[in-house]
Amino acid sequence: MNLKLKKGFDINLAGKAKPELAGEIISEIYSFKPTDFNAITRPKVLVNEGDTVKAGTPIFRDKKNEQVYFCAPVSGEVVSITRGAKRFPEEFKILADKEIQYVEFPKYSESDITRLSKEEVLEAMLKSGVWPNLVERPFGLVPNPDNEPRDIFISAFDTHPLAPDYEFVFKGQEKYLQAGVTALQKLTKGRIHISIPSGNSSIFKSLTGVQIHQVSGIHPAGNVGVQIHHIAPISRGEHVWTTTPYGLQQIGRLFLDGRYDSSKVIALAGSEVIEPKYYQIKNGISIAKLVENKLKDTNSRIVSGNVLTGLKVSKEDIIGFNHNLISVIPEGDDYEFLGWILPTSKKLSFHRAFGLFSFLSPKKERVLNTNMNGEERAIVQSGVFEQVLPMDIYPVFLLKAILANDFEEMEALGIYEVLEEDFALCEFVDVSKMEIQRILREGIDALQEA
Amino acid sequence: MKFVRDTLDKIKPAFEKGGKLEKLHPAYDAFETFAFVPKHTTPKLGAQIRDAIDLKRMMMTVIIAMIPCLLFGMWNVGHQHFLALGNLEASFIDKLIIGAWVVLPVVVISYAVGLGIEFYFAVQRGHSVNEGYLVTGMLIPLVMPPTIPWWQVAVATAFAVVVAKEVFGGTGMNVLNVAMTARAFLYFAYPGDMAGATDVWVYTGGEKIVDGYAGATALGIAADQNTTDALASFGSFFSFENLFIGNVPGSIGETSALMCLIGAGILIFTGVGSWKIIVSGFVGAYVMAALFYVIPGGNAFMAIPPHYHLVMGGLAFGVVFMATDPVSAAQTEVGKWYYGFLIGALTVLIRVFNPAYPEGIMLAVLLMNVFAPLIDYYVIEANKNRRIKRLKLKIA
DSSP, X not given: OEEEOOOOOOOOBSOOOOSOEXXXXXXXXXXXXXXXXXXXXXXXXXXXXXXXXXXXXXXXXXXXXXXXXXXXXXXXXXXXXXXXXXXXXXXXEEEEOSSOXXXXXXXXXXXXXXXXXXXXXXXXXXXXXXXXXXXXXXXXXXXXXXXXXXXXXXXXXXXXXTOOOHHHHTTTOHHHHHHHHHHHHTTOSSOEEEEEESSSOOGGGGOSSSEEEEEESSTXXXXXXXXXXXXXXXXXXXXXXXXXXXXXXXXXHHHHHSSOOOEEEEEEESTTBSSOEEEEEETTBBHHHHHTTTBOSSOEXXXXXXXXXXXXXXXXXXXXXXXXXXXXXXXXXXXXXXXXXXXXXXXXXXXXXXXXXXXXXTTOXXXXXXBOSSOOOOOOOOSSHHHHOOSSOOHHHHXXXXXXXXXXXXXXXXXXXXXXXXXXXXXXXXXXXXXXXXXXXXXXXXXXXX | OHHHHHHHHHHHHHHSTTSTTGGGXXXXXXXXXXXXXXXXXXXXXXXXXXXXXOHHHHHHHHHHHHHHHHHHHHXXXXXXXXXXXXXXXXXXXXXXXXXXXXXXXXXXHHHHHHHHHHHHHHHHHTOOOOTHHHHHHHHHHHTSOTTOOHHHHHHHHHHIIIIIIGGGTSTTTOXXXXXXXXXXXXXXXXXXXXXXXXXXXXXXXXXXXXXXXXXXXHHHHXXXXXXXXXXXXXXTTTOHHHHHHTOSSSSTTTSOHHXXXXXXXXXXXXXXXXXXXHHXXXXXXXXXXXXXXXXXXXXXXXXXXXHHHHHSTTHHHIIIIITTOTTTSOOSHHHHHHHHHHHHHHHHHHHHHOTTOOOHHHHHHHHHHHHHHHXXXXXXHHHHHHXXXXXXXXXX
């Protein structure tokens, strides 16, 4: 399928990562945070402080979805388990071995994988730690293996600001990607859909057993939710799973190498990074180690993930489980005299209201800070969200249904088809400065619990 | 600038929680955020960067779009004044001074009363002061006749802000356009000061009007007279050119279609006003007027060429500045086409068939404000039905 998307908005930030792998960053301490996942309500801790674990040893599971094991990303000693409200385990800290020990899982050749049964694939994926790379829609959950997905979708490109270039990251990883696809095929009677940017040659074109879709357009064209909406939208009662090429790679490694290897190539980017580049890391690496000696000496904010959907982190935190980018941008905690009316071409705006001149130079790379550029107000403007959301959905009406706690209306207006990332641009362009992604998440959570 | 910041920082503690003037925090906040964009940063999770726009800038854009109408209105008040007194030699500056003398107090009263109420409600509710009134405060004077008594401006503003807006919850919650409500209030409460002959539409300053100066508006004449007389006057004083330029009597800011078009250009270019509403509004009026024009017989109004309808009275001003109010208009993009079209069409319908209310735009906008949610309802239902249909197809 060829998909042409017109709506959206590209945010061209300064500080893109140079396509250069600058080596591996290793940390003494690695962490696992259950809070990286949505709606985990009945946590069960499977290790004690002081236990030694291998990469792939189960350390945690959710009793609500108990077939899924969350596993240690590295081998070593569990040095602490931090608990929060209601003794919810918020962070598992592992003091890593110098030489990582892996739990041995069965190894297969590429042709062996095609002969595996669904049960064998499920068993391997659920026990080894690769399963949480999958996301279940609606609601954006760690998938329940009993909900057989109608289809599985993978977006093979990321259009978020500063996002890593998958063609660079996964060059030479084709056999793992293919093995991942082959394994996932066992899990659905439907198809594996992979979207690539139209026109370019792509390493993903060589994958077999998948349905390739060529997508053209600006951000959010790379969002898997937008692609699903146009390829085969989700209706009530359906489950669709998604993953990323990172997920495919890890699943592929599990079957070909027989181990849970959480290594991934991520980008460290943004205007406050001295030399934005790619680095190899393992899941759960500490931010302090990641950014050590790599940041400019400025008042900056470190974001795990991209600047539209990410999480502000401190150096004591870790990179998010599903994040493959660390963005570092200036903090905007200063006053600006008459900043609401002075003409500016420096600040980026989707709008063209008086004095906003960024539309004159849309291609220019920009340094943007974290200032709200205004205060929260009532919803006044209409018709703008629709211009950055290439879906047949009325975002303001959906948000109002959520605020009114009207479940039927939320369903009717298509809440099953969206996750926070799809509304992130709405949050960016919003004149009223609302926390749209948070509101959407509240609606999704409320509906899921109901 | 540093001095302003320091002063604000110095008095800030008094307005914070636990301070002596804690209750007045919304008022302090309004002034502080007017001087400085606050140092608020984006929350921990979600969009870490935000667009440079905010509600203040958006509202200022609308005010800037109204400035041509305001300035022309001031000149025109002076122009009509001297015309009525038979003084054809008065200079541009003289006209502007007289106009400013008449218009500016109305602007000041509108802002003082409206903002006073806004601040009061903000303080009572502990909300921050919304910027919506910045626009309303300019719209109200522009739709008033130049001779409007000041106390009526104050009463109408108070009525509109409280009844049309604050009782619904303030900015963003109102059903009716606030400025139109103010005008409608005066129209029905004090009809003698809002419609009629010379003494309403032209500021005379108590002096005697020369013979031959009619001083009525084009709409008034068309509604009053028989066909031939109306058409005759439309040939000379109310020529298409004069109506388009706007050097005719009327409400302060509405007479010049040209200035409204400049405002429309600003609103459309900046994206602050919906081009769909503006275009469909004019199309609706033209189509309706053309329909009446080709029907033989009827009243004087029906015989007016359709393009006259676009430049007469407040249609242009209403379509450009009132219909595009995003809060009271239709909120769906499809709905905006219907909304605008119906405003234009209804305006002409009211003008032609209801001589008691020659100014149709006011009632048309208010009526469509009420129906806008219904239009949206059907657009949204269609969206929901597409989803239901998809589900049914799958099950079948």
